[in-house]
Every structure is written in C-alpha cells, then in structure tokens.
Amino acid sequence: MSTRDLVLIALFAAVMAVLGAFPPLMLPIIAIPVTAQSMGPMLMGGILGAKRGVLSMLLFLVLVAVGLPLLSGGRGGLAPFVGPWSGFIYGWVLAALLIGWLTERFWDRLGPVSAFAFCVAGGIGVVYAVGVPWFAAMSGLGLLEAFAGSAMAFIPGDLVKATVASAAIVIVKRSYPLIGQGRTGAARA
Amino acid sequence: MIELLGVSLARGGRDVLSRLDLRLAERRIGVIGANGSGKSSFARLLNGLLLPTEGTVRVFGLDTAADGRAVRRRVGFVFQNPDNQIVYPTVGEDLAFGLKPLKLDRGELARRVSFALAEAGLAGFENRLTHELSGGERQMVALAGVGIARPEILVLDEPTTLLDLRNKRRVMARIDALQQTVVMVTHDLDLLSGFDRVLVFETGRLAFDGPPAEAIGAYRSLCA
Amino acid sequence: MIELLGVSLARGGRDVLSRLDLRLAERRIGVIGANGSGKSSFARLLNGLLLPTEGTVRVFGLDTAADGRAVRRRVGFVFQNPDNQIVYPTVGEDLAFGLKPLKLDRGELARRVSFALAEAGLAGFENRLTHELSGGERQMVALAGVGIARPEILVLDEPTTLLDLRNKRRVMARIDALQQTVVMVTHDLDLLSGFDRVLVFETGRLAFDGPPAEAIGAYRSLCA
Amino acid sequence: MMGGLYRPGDSRLHRLPAGAKLLFLAAAGTLAVLVSNPFAMAALLVGSLALFPFAGLSAAEAFRQLRPALPILLLLFLAQLWLADAASAALITMRLAALLLLASLVTLTTRVSDTVDTLERALGPLRRFGVDPARVSLAISLAIRFIPALGTVLSDIREAQEARGLDRHPLALAVPLVVRTLKMADEVAEAIEARS
Ligand SMILES: Nc1ncnc2c1ncn2[C@@H]1O[C@H](COP(=O)(O)OP(=O)(O)OP(=O)(O)O)[C@@H](O)[C@H]1O
Ligand SMILES: Nc1ncnc2c1ncn2[C@@H]1O[C@H](COP(=O)(O)OP(=O)(O)OP(=O)(O)O)[C@@H](O)[C@H]1O
Ligand SMILES: O=C(O)CCCC[C@@H]1SC[C@@H]2NC(=O)N[C@@H]21
Ligand SMILES: [Mg+2]
Ligand SMILES: [Mg+2]
16 A cells, blocks of 8 residues: 555545534434535545545544544544444445445446446445444334434435535546546656 | 756656756755746656656665665655645654654654754744644744754755745745755745755756856746 | 725634724735734635624625625635635636636637636646646636636735746736736735835734835834 | 543543553443343443543533433334333433443543554554554544644635635535545655655
C-alpha cells in the first residue's frame, strides 16, 4: 500500500466525519438518525474501490470507537457499537466492500445508471441486510416488524443519497480516476 | 551537488520540461518564470517526487530514480501551501514526525522539537492545534518541520505567498540564517537580492541562468 | 455605493472588526494590513457573505442582511484561494456556470466562454481539468469565472498571489479597463499605484484611510 | 472535538489501563447477552450505574449518556410488552441500557491517545500479516488532522458557491469537496514522502 493510499484512506474517513456534521434528522418515534453518513460507504467504495474503501470505513469506525464524537449528532465512543441500531454501522463496512468490488469489476462501463445501481445494492441492500436482523436480535422483534420499525422510513432518503453519491462517483471517474489505470502525471519512485 | 543531465519531463501527456543540463553548486539558488513554465515541476525533480521522463537527476551523486528515499532524506521540500504538508494535528507531533527515522528516545525527541520551535520563533507551540494557526505561523511550522531533519538541501516552492510584510521578513530571515543549500521558487523578485544564482524558466526551457539582477532583467523583458 | 454604518463583527467569539463607519464611492479601492487584521472579513461583509454583528452594510442602498441575494448578484467576489471557487472539473464548464442565469443557447455560451478565456490568456483551455493547472493558471480561471458574469462591483481578495509578472500585469490591466468599482485586498503594494483610495487595517480597526502613497507609508511604519 | 468525549478525572477507573477496560467491557457485554433472568439483569444495570459515581461522574452524566437512546428504549419496551410479556420487555430494555452505560463509561474515562496506543500495541502481532502498526497510527493522526481541514474546505466551497450565486445543491457541494479532497490527498502524500 502506497503512502497515497494511506492518505486517501485517512481523508475519506475524515469525509465521513464531515458528513456527520450535517445535522441528523430524527424521525418521530424511532430514534435512529436519518444521516448524511449513510452516503459514506457509497463514496468510499465507488471512489476508492474495495480495499481502500473498506479500510477507510474501518478507520472511521476506529476513530468513533476510541471516543471521538464523529457520528451524526456528535455521538461517539463504544455505545454506538452496542445499541439496537448498531447493525447499520457494521453494514457500512460490507457495503463499502460490495460497492467497491462492483465498481472495480465494471469500471470500464461505469456510468450514472450502474453507479446508482451499485450504490443501492450496497448502501441500501447490504446495510439493511445487516442492520435489520441486528435490530431484530437486539430488540426481540420479528424480522418483519424490525424492518417496518427501522428501515422503511429511511428508504426515500437513502435513494436520494444514492443519487448524489453515484453522480459524484461518475464525475470523479471522469476528472480524477483512482480506480483502473494509474494516476495521471509522471511516474513516482 | 545537484546535476541534471539531459532531463525532460512530460506530465499528463504534455511536455513540461525539455532537455535541461545543469550543475547547481551555489548556496542560494532562485527559480523564477511565468505561470506554467515548469518551476514547480523542476523543484519536484530535485528530490525525486517527480522522475524525469528522459535523462538523469543526480543529487550528491545519487540518481533520484534509483535512490529516491536516500535523496529525499537529504533534500527537504517546502510546498507552496503549508496546509498540505502539516501532517499531524498538533505542532509538536508534526515536528516529531520529521525525526522518526532517527529513532530517538522520548526525551531527546522532545528536546529537539522544542529547540526547533524556539529557532523558528515558535517557542511553546508544542500543543497548539495546527489548523488553528495563522497563515504565517503555519508557514513557519512547515519550514521548521522540514528543517528539523537537517536536510543538506532545502527546496522551497513559493514559501511566502500569503504572508504580510512582517511575516515575510520573518520567514526570509529564517531562510537567510540557514547553513544549508537553498533552492527557492518565487514570484516575489524582492526576495532574490542576496542570491548567488537565479534560473529563469520559460515554457519548460531555461531562458536565463546567472546572477539575480541580470536574471530579473531577463525575466522582465521576457514578460514585456 | 457601499456604506458601512457602525459596523462591528465578531467571529468565533473574537472581535474581528470594530466600529467601522465608511462610505466608499471611489472606483478603485485598496485594502492592506497585517495577517489577521481583518481584511478578508471586511471584504466578505461587502457582499453579505458575512453579516455584521452590529451596524449595517448597504450596497446600492440594499441592506446586505436583508437582501443578501440581490447584493451578491451585483457584487462579484474573487477568493484568496482559487481552488475554493472553481466548482466544476473542467475550465469550460466552470466559466459556463457563471453565465447560467442568462440562459444562453449552446453556441453563444461557448462563444462567450472562449472569449473570456482568450481575454485571460487561457485560449484553448476549455477542456483542461482544473485540478491539473498550475497555481497561477487556476487563479486566472477563478478571475475569469467571476468576471464573465459582469457584476457591478468586484471584490478581490489577494487575487494575484500566485501570478507571474505577465499575468499580474494582465490582471491589473484588466482591472484598470473595467468600468466597475473594484475593492482589492492585497499584500502586493506595487498594485496600488493607480488606486483612488487605500484602507489600512490593524487588528480590526481602520488605522489609515487615504491615497496610496500615504497609506503604504502608514502600513510600513506599522510593520516596523 | 479533538479532545473527544473523554472527561478528565483521577478515579481508579480513569487510571486503569485502556486495554483492561476494553477487556472488561467485552466480558460484561458477553455476560449481559447471556443473562436471561430479569432480576440478574436489574443487578447488572444497577451495577453499571453504580460505576458512574465510582468514576467521579454524576448520575446526571449517566442519564445524559442514555438520553439519545431513550425514545427507542421506550419504544422497544412497549413493543415487547405488546408482543411478549412484561418480564422480557424489562429484560431487553435493561440489557440495552446496561450495555450502553458500560460502553459510555469506558469512553468517558479513557483518553483518545491511550486507546490509540493500546490499539497500536494490540496490532503488533498482526505485523506478520503485513499490518504495520505505525502506519495505522499515522492514518489515525492524519484522519484527525483532516477533519477540521475538510470542514474548512466545505465552508469555503459553500461560501464560494453562494458568492457565485449557486443555490444549495448537494451535488454542487459533493463534487468540489471530493475533487479538492483528492487533490489534497495527492499533495499530502507528496509531503509525507518528502518528509520520510
Ligand atoms: N499533475 C499534472 N498533470 C498534468 N499537467 C500538469 C500537472 N501539474 C502541472 N501540469 C502542467 O505542467 C505545466 C508546468 O506546471 P508547473 O506547476 O511546474 O508550473 P509553475 O512554473 O510552477 O507555475 P506557477 O508559477 O503557476 O506555479 C503547466 O502547464 C501545468 O498545467
Ligand atoms: N471562521 C473564523 N472563525 C473564527 N475566527 C476567524 C475566522 N476566520 C478568521 N478568523 C479570525 O479573524 C481575524 C481576521 O481574519 P481575516 O481572515 O479577516 O484576516 P486577514 O486580514 O484577511 O489576514 P490575511 O492577511 O492572513 O489573509 C483573525 O484573527 C482570524 O484568526
Ligand atoms: O449514527 C449511527 O449511530 C448509525 C445510524 C445508522 C443509520 C442508518 S444507515 C441506513 C439508514 N439510512 C439512514 O439515513 N439512517 C439509517
Ligand atoms: Mg508552481
Ligand atoms: Mg485574508
């Protein structure tokens, strides 16, 4: 892993933190935030690719776990990892992996539609696939009730976030590609 | 010390520098020229951050393409934007980063850091957050961070652009006091008065090479 | 044109500007002073990017606090760091962005963009990626991007820091030729010679206000 | 922000090594999941609460830690009451509350830098799998250093767009943010390389 990879990993962990600075929207009744941070795994996977994307998300979670208040609403520490909605956070890691893998795999043909599809598959599909069963297990609810109680309300917002993220991914592919070929500019020792 | 032998450089498919042959042994070397003429690219060649597409760059006899790491340990680089070269959240940690290769113990590390800070007029800044410093302070931290490893050559790319008169004087006084060889890219022609040799670039070629007064004259007439 | 009535500004709990009363009606107004003296904050007050903590700023009679949008449409702003205001990945797109409100057709848009680029000495740069330009090239793009919308007042915050002599002259000639009112913050005192009025700031207060030569003298003695 | 959520103090809990506290949390968490008797769970919850004054933290602090989770805890309690019975409703709610309190307690009494050091040491054995602990802690420092820098970039971009008359549009924010971030990555990587 090059120094540049290391820096990219750190920078996107910081991007994730900055996304957390947007005030979260607390839905009435359920206390799981609607947060700009669910865009994080999409940007990490779609721009950095699978390996760097996953490491970047892990780094972000380490920063949260060691006690920095970087989750939306200024939350942090270990509590967010043991709560009823923590499955979503673990889902972010797998989502970055899947989105990154798909993006790399179909890099040459990556366009707005495929990028959007990847973001939805990872950022919604995978995240909920981890988050909802976790929620069910922690709360003793059935899967269906858990889905209705946790995930449904987020879908519209997450679709909007997937749209924004996929557009960003495509524009970055055009102007500053990090996946596929190497960098523009001269070779580096 | 620094030798360029038939050096050309292409970036993004465009020729940025063409066939440079140079031997630089003076203590104070200035680099001036138009925007986009290749000054920053030239500076990056000197420590192997960029490698020539053709030809060879040698520093202390070391080929930058073969011995990049060894060259970089002896050539410090100060970038135009201090923000992007300050790596750590606090001033003290950032300076300590430059000493990492020496594997010093804690006490010695702290001693050298506070000495370097005092030298830069930043005594007691160890625990200040780097992003809360003023522009001039950040530029001084960047200089100190590079200087602390005592490189034998310092390459500076427009180190005074955002500074006011007072801070510019401080930075220049600091540079003046350095024992090391200094190669400085700048648009501020006033800074070059005490220099030994000034290179003038024009679209990737060396348009003039000589003492400051003549070089500035040549540059002015190029720009007319 | 521009009026400040009892204006004070606090940022992050610190007083940054204190009780300014000013009427600016001249065509060329310079702003100088030490790092951190409040020049950029002052500039941002003029188009409502910052609102005064106390007092009122009026531009063309409009209160910036009440009519921010209307004020910004008439006051163009060029930032210290060109990277901040380049919005699009290619030079052409970025310039076209400034023309959006005019709803021109494609051909006319392209024509105006290439004219503005030629004027800035960047003919043919339409498809260049903005992040691959040299520092000076980026600054010229930023200037062209704001100028293309033809605002009635132009506020420039150190617009020439990265420029070579030729581009600096080009910018100054361009500014000279403008019909519009120009307010320019700068550390480069040479740029002020043709100006009508220069404000000197010192820790948030107006330390001097008068013609360029006297103002520069006052600033130099403040820095001594 | 960089101080994190740590509350300075000198209690025994504060002085305990970070690694010990993390192990304790893992053990207590496992215990909480295994316990299925509501009375034992109540004891665990009371025990967690009792640790707060022991760490020099007030009851109000404990409540502050739980507050963000209160609505969902209440909701879950009601759902369980409706779906199952009072005993399991109490069990699940108390379990979650105890877990959250214990986790917060570790966070509140442990310095960020101590946790990072512990992490660096814990990663030592992974060296042979190509994990370099020094690179990990460099990445952590870099990320912490970049957060305020990106905050500045973000507000600069917003300001510039406002000045150029652009309405707030998420894409117009995301693209320059990402492109500038990538450019910054290049420059910082260059600087690290030049300095190491
Ligand atoms: N990463 C890059 N990829 C492609 N082209 C580049 C890159 N960096 C610089 N260039 C181009 O190389 C040429 C030389 O750039 P360089 O930065 O060396 O100029 P400079 O003399 O330092 O200019 P300035 O005075 O504006 O800083 C410019 O035309 C620039 O557009
Ligand atoms: N966002 C902010 N929050 C808090 N304080 C700020 C902020 N921006 C600037 N300041 C402070 O306000 C003061 C004036 O800053 P300003 O940027 O206006 O100075 P300046 O005269 O433009 O300096 P320079 O010549 O370095 O550009 C400084 O002390 C600065 O630290
Ligand atoms: O901040 C946290 O503690 C994690 C919250 C997880 C929120 C999930 S992620 C998917 C879904 N979309 C949202 O906007 N919020 C939820
Ligand atoms: Mg340059
Ligand atoms: Mg300023």
